Amino acid sequence: MQTYKIAIALIAIGTTALAHGGVKNKDVLARMEGMTALADQVKVIGRMMKGEAAFDAAAANAALQAISDEAESIPALFETEAQDPKSETLPLVWEEFDDFEQQALGLERSTAELSGSISAPADLRPAMKAVSAACSGCHEVYRE
Numbered sequence: 001m002q003t004y005k006i007a008i009a010l011i012a013i014g015t016t017a018l019a020h021g022g023v024k025n026k027d028v029l030a031r032m033e034g035m036t037a038l039a040d041q042v043k044v045i046g047r048m049m050k051g052e053a054a055f056d057a058a059a060a061n062a063a064l065q066a067i068s069d070e071a072e073s074i075p076a077l078f079e080t081e082a083q084d085p086k087s088e089t090l091p092l093v094w095e096e097f098d099d100f101e102q103q104a105l106g107l108e109r110s111t112a113e114l115s116g117s118i119s120a121p122a123d124l125r126p127a128m129k130a131v132s133a134a135c136s137g138c139h140e141v142y143r144e
């Protein structure tokens, strides 16, 4: 393929499709995008923690609030039992939807509480630990 044609193809596909290559089901894509949005906020805190970004208490607290807001939409994003070959969601989600919702609620509440608690660089690590625990708690049970 000539370079200009590749460029046009990439523009047409857009960044979303590139991040979740080949996912056609719109519900699956939406929940993956929701998860990616969570990961982007976690990275904001992670970069500060590792010293890759300057400490910014307001930005860290805002990232925690953004995670909480996004977590609130997790149950709605997973409500439809949508499947896609690229999806990593286990069917157990729909067998135990109440528990799945509780996991999302746990993330929502803990990050809402943590938002506002960051005032010094030393506050980043414990917050990150709590957030990661809430993410992996759900992934361990409901993600391939």
Ligand code: HEC
Pocket (backbone or CB within 6 Å): 019, 020, 028, 031, 032, 033, 035, 036, 038, 039, 042, 067, 074, 086, 087, 088, 089, 090, 093, 100, 101, 103, 104, 107, 131, 134, 135, 136, 138, 139, 142, 143
């Ligand atoms: C309530 C359960 C739950 C919580 C809480 C949760 N996740 Fe997920 N996550 C999932 C499931 C299920 C999938 C698989 C989605 C799919 O492939 O259909 C997933 C997938 C992902 C993906 C891959 C998305 C993709 O494009 O394939 C990332 C990244 C991710 N989660 C990050 C996070 C982060 C970061 C947190 C915490 C801030 C978090 N998740 C919290 C259930 C959860």
